Amino acid sequence: MRIWLEKQRHLIDFTLASLARRKTKNIGLLLAYTLLVFVLASLTLFTHALRSEATFVLAGSPEVILQRMVAGRHDLIPPGYLDKIGRIRGVQKKEGRLWGYYYDPVLNANYTFMARPADEVADGYIMVGNALARERGLDKHNTISFRSYSGKLFTFEVSAVLSPDAELLSADLVLLSENDFRKFFEYPDGHYTDIALSVANPQEVRTVAAKLSSALPDSRPILREEVLRTYQSVFDWREGIILTVLSGAILAFVILAWEKASGLSAEEKREIGILKAIGWETGDVIRMKTWEGLLISLTAFLLGFIAAYVHVFHFGAAVFEPVLKGWSVLYPKFALVPAVDGLQIATLFFFTVFPYTAAVLVPIWRAAITDPDAVMR
């Protein structure tokens, strides 16, 4: 065992001395490789963490949201609609919701306005999301004016700013009382945006939805499971930008490996001949080359992964921010809760370490098995 260990260390010594002969090239290679792993690992970590968090928090979303459709378009819930639902077994609570969008020309941003019961927000007051507060410099007790779509100016006082931890959910929220909402948007009396229903038994939800559709044919129920499914496919690898980055990374990697695998120079062939002539077996040469592949790919993988972890969970995936932000003005500052998908990381490991090591071995195979007498000539 000791002999085996010492022998591997000798082989590693030789490999490193060999690589050090072309320091710049090999360090460049290592850096390129690490960067590749960094990008792929960052992507994996970020998307997985976001998906897990979304799935967890949106599990509190209403079981069924009922929308009304007119000619395929979303329309308001008229008065009396709520009663038409009547008493459906399993429905614990139904409430009409009031929410909508407001475009703020000051920031060129869209806000989501939501009406809340009087015990949460009083008339004349609003609660705002932290990102909004930050962008408009708002704090508790500040006042802010919005010009409604009818041209009238409304002034509100901020009664509370929502928690910065909740920015991912509430970045652009403005919560106001129902009265204020209706006045501001000149919402028709008795109408609602949609209806939120809560169903006690999760297995009953589909049946309830089916009953609702048959009772109200112009309605569209949106189930919580559909909400969750939407966010499970966010940042899916099939999506445009992710696929582009993935393809780019894979292509870069293939080029790297191809360069390695595409044959030996005469100098390298001669050196392998010399090694065999001085007493190295074919197996020793191959082991030495395997160490070369492993050392580079393992170092690149570990460095890339650690850098990706720090990047995603300590720096909030700063590299991806411009892409995610897109053209939004209000972008939430959020720190994802670390979540690692072991399977994806293992796949990444497998596909970065083994192909590269194989690429290093392929060209030397033939050279390693030839008889060393060619060296004498």
Next chain:
Amino acid sequence: MIELSNIKKAFNQNQPNEYWALHGIDLNIEAGKVTAFRGPSGSGKTTLLTIVGCLSRPTSGRVRFKGEDISGLPERFLTDIRRQSFGFVFQQFNLIKGLSALENVILPAFPTGRPRAELVAAAGELFDQLKLGHRSTAKVEWLSGGEQQRVAIARALINNPEVIIADEPTANLDTALSKEFMAILEGFTAAGKTVLLTSHDPLVVESSAVHRVVGMRDGRLIDD
């Protein structure tokens, strides 16, 4: 010590450019002596040495080393014997560029798994004997011809082999260095090692350090 029976060697067999380098060599090489092979280029001297030193196999015929038939052995065992019993000094030295003299010298011992400290110490001794001590950490491409040859010799000795094989050892050396080399040869004999070498150089062939000269021409031995 080394017995060659009807050794024949062909290159590119069964192809239009088939070439027989050796046409049936029968030879016995004595232990502890210096045997020189003399002959023009193309006479098959280098080919014979590669076969004796287990660097290649004969197309037909047998090689016996200390009574054991080694020509039919699988690669692993052949390499083992080559590493333990034979040390090569190539005509072109064949040192690995970019590595230091020390690293080159200890390289043949790597597959044995001997501890590095032991190897460095053994190399140090060899450097002292060959008067290379001050150059051990220099990269080999910066060494002079004579220094490179001594590094090549040190490399051949690191595993303490019984047989040293040298191909045209003085071809790239001037007279002074050639004479130094012959002195080193005498040292080998004193240490009980067997030496085989090829040379056209009369300085080598006619030297007192050489005990036997074997002539070769066109892949056959010439009686001397």
Next chain:
Amino acid sequence: MRPSTVALGFLAALSAVCLLIFGLFFRSTAANEEKLQANRALVEKFGLTDLALFTEARYTRHPTQADLHSALQDHPGAFDHFPSGSLLPPPAILTQSHAHLAGKTTSPD
């Protein structure tokens, strides 16, 4: 120092850090748990249905609530007008058949 020692030592250190990361992750801190629970409670309280990730346009803000026409509101292919279109596929509900809406009601209006 012997090069193989440096190399193997470095790899061992990196592996240790990696294991630490996995170890830390598996023991999610109390603060994280609290944060997640607080957010879930917020979602329940306000009845939220979407993350506020894509605030560029109204229909990118609530992808789960989008109706069939939302994606074409401004321009054909408008969903891809914004970068978010390449990050989020249309919600499954929009790609399902709406045949059930064509059925007869069981109760008179």
